[in-house]
Every structure is written in C-alpha cells, then in structure tokens.
Amino acid sequence: MEASQQPYLSVVIPVFNEEENLLELHARLATTLDQAGYTWEVIYTDDGSRDRSWELLTRLHEQDPDRVRLVRFNRNFGQHMAVFAGFERVRGEVVLTLDADLQNPPEELPKLVAKLEEGYDVVSGWRQSRQDSVLRKLPSYVVNRITSRVVGVDMKDYGCMLRAYRREIVDAMNACQETSSFIPALANTFARDVVEIPVDHSERLAGTSKYGFMRLIRLNFDLMTGFSVLPIQLVSLLGSLVALVGLAF
Numbered sequence: 001m002e003a004s005q006q007p008y009l010s011v012v013i014p015v016f017n018e019e020e021n022l023l024e025l026h027a028r029l030a031t032t033l034d035q036a037g038y039t040w041e042v043i044y045t046d047d048g049s050r051d052r053s054w055e056l057l058t059r060l061h062e063q064d065p066d067r068v069r070l071v072r073f074n075r076n077f078g079q080h081m082a083v084f085a086g087f088e089r090v091r092g093e094v095v096l097t098l099d100a101d102l103q104n105p106p107e108e109l110p111k112l113v114a115k116l117e118e119g120y121d122v123v124s125g126w127r128q129s130r131q132d133s134v135l136r137k138l139p140s141y142v143v144n145r146i147t148s149r150v151v152g153v154d155m156k157d158y159g160c161m162l163r164a165y166r167r168e169i170v171d172a173m174n175a176c177q178e179t180s181s182f183i184p185a186l187a188n189t190f191a192r193d194v195v196e197i198p199v200d201h202s203e204r205l206a207g208t209s210k211y212g213f214m215r216l217i218r219l220n221f222d223l224m225t226g227f228s229v230l231p232i233q234l235v236s237l238l239g240s241l242v243a244l245v246g247l248a249f
Contacts, residue, residue: 007067009033009040009113011096012086014079018100019052026060026068029106036110043069043086044100048076079161080183087170095170097183099161108199112164121169121191124155124184125162125199155196158184162199 011029015022026042033040046054054072061068071085083097094113098104108125115123165187172190173183188194 007039007041007092009038009094009096009109010086010090010092011040011042011098011109012045012083012090013042013098013100014045014047014082014086015049015053015057015100016047016076016079016082017049017051017053019049019056021100021102022053022056022060025100025102025106028102029109030064030067032107032109036113038110038113041067041069041091043071043089045071045082045085046073047079047082048073083183084174087174090167090170093167095165095167097161097163097165103202104160104162105200105202108162109164111197111199112162115195115197116164116166120193120195121166122187122194123164124157124194124196125160126155126157126196127160127201128198129201155184155188155194157196158182160199160201163187 011033013025018025029042044057044060046057057068057070061070069089071082071089073082073085086097087095094116096109096112098106098109104125112123112125163184169187169190173186176186
C-alpha cells in the first residue's frame with residue numbers, strides 16, 4: 001500500500017472460542033476508533049476456534065474488507081503465537097493488542113495511543129481493579145514479580161493484553177525466530193522508554209477463560225529459559241558439584 005493509504009493504528013486480537021463476544025467487541029472497537037478520528041485496521045487471529053468464531057469473523061471481513069483482516073490457525077497454538085501472526089501482517093505506525101473476551105474494554109485504546117505519542121516505545125495497561133478470582137490473581141502476581149526480575153523492567157501487570165507498541169518494536173520482535181516467547185517481556189527488552197498506565201478491567205460476561213494455572217506455569221518456564229541465563233548457570237553449577245564429588249571419590 002502507498003503511505004497515504006496505510007492506517008495509523010493496527011489492532012491485533014487473538015480469538016479462541018469467543019463467538020458470544022465478537023460482534024459486540026467489533027462494534028465497540030470500530031465506534032471508539034472512528035470517534036477518536038484514527039485511521040485503523042484490525043487483524044483477528046482465529047487460534048483454532050471450535051465454535052462459530054470463524055463464521056462471525058468472516059462476516060465482519062465481508063462487511064469491511066479494507067479494515068478487517070483475518071488469520072486462521074488450523075489448531076490452537078496459544079495466545080502469543082496468535083498475536084505474532086497478527087504482528088507479521090500489521091501496516092500501521094502504532095500497534096495495539098487486546099483480548100477478545102471484552103474484559104479489556106476497547107474504549108481504553110485511545111488512552112494508550114495518547115500516552116505512546118508522548119514519546120514512549122511501549123505503553124502497557126495496568127488492571128488496577130482486576131475482575132478475576134484469587135486463583136487467577138495469585139499466580140499472575142508471582143509471574144509479574146519473576147518477569148520484572150528477569151527482564152529488568154519493573155511492572156505491576158505483565159499479563160495485561162491492553163498494550164501499545166511503536167512499529168519498530170514490533171518489527172524487532174518479528175525478527176526473533178522464537179517458537180515460544182512472552183511478548184510483553186520481549187518488547188521490553190527492545191524498548192528504551194516503557195510506561196505503565198491504569199486501565200479498566202471488566203468481568204467476563206460470556207465464555208470461559210483460556211488462561212488457566214498450567215498455562216501460567218508454562219509461561220513462567222518460557223521466561224526462565226528464554227530471557228535468563230539462570231537455568232544455564234544452575235546446570236553448570238550442578239555439573240561442577242558432580243565433578244568435584246567424583247574427583248573427591
């Protein structure tokens with residue numbers, strides 16, 4: 001596309017079995033961005049949905065083919081792989097992400113864009129009044145603390161999908177050939193100026209959460225192996241101890 005035709009904003013939304021939320025999500029998203037006066041596109045990645053999500057997404061694309069773009073996975077690869085698929089296809093100068101479950105209100109996106117335009121590379125949402133159970137909040141707190149230590153950028157809410165990135169940060173992430181990666185942590189390793197701002201968080205009114213305890217454990221493992229030399233150091237230390245014991249024997 002010519003530069004004059006390219007949208008200013010690209011919104012990337014991973015979708016997995018969200019048929020009950022999609023139409024309302026898109027209506028609110030389009031209204032919010034149109035009223036804010038932005039040119040925009042949205043890229044929905046269907047992450048192997050087994051309900052009517054793809055059918056509804058196809059309908060949205062047919063109604064607005066220039067601004068609604070679709071990616072479809074043959075099976076469920078996980079939220080971060082779905083986001084990366086959208087990142088590879090963005091055309092805007094500013095890239096935004098949010099979940100499809102309406103717990104991330106699309107009305108918060110202009111707030112992120114305005115903050116990014118102050119000169120930041122990455123703007124992350126912080127769910128101050130998080131509408132989740134304690135069983136979700138406690139593991140997330142642990143992951144947030146570990147991530148802050150590993151990445152070296154202290155943030156209260158690495159798990160919030162309401163985020164804004166400058167295009168060059170997204171391009172840098174696309175250049176990484178990792179099969180599994182925690183996008184907020186990866187972005188913060190490339191960004192010079194990162195800021196966290198409070199955003200609203202709503203209760204899930206339809207569908208079920210796709211991020212259970214085991215996914216958080218796997219995410220934590222990816223962090224420790226992908227962003228820290230600690231595992232290598234531990235294995236090296238263990239090998240040295242075994243060698244010393246063998247020598248002493």
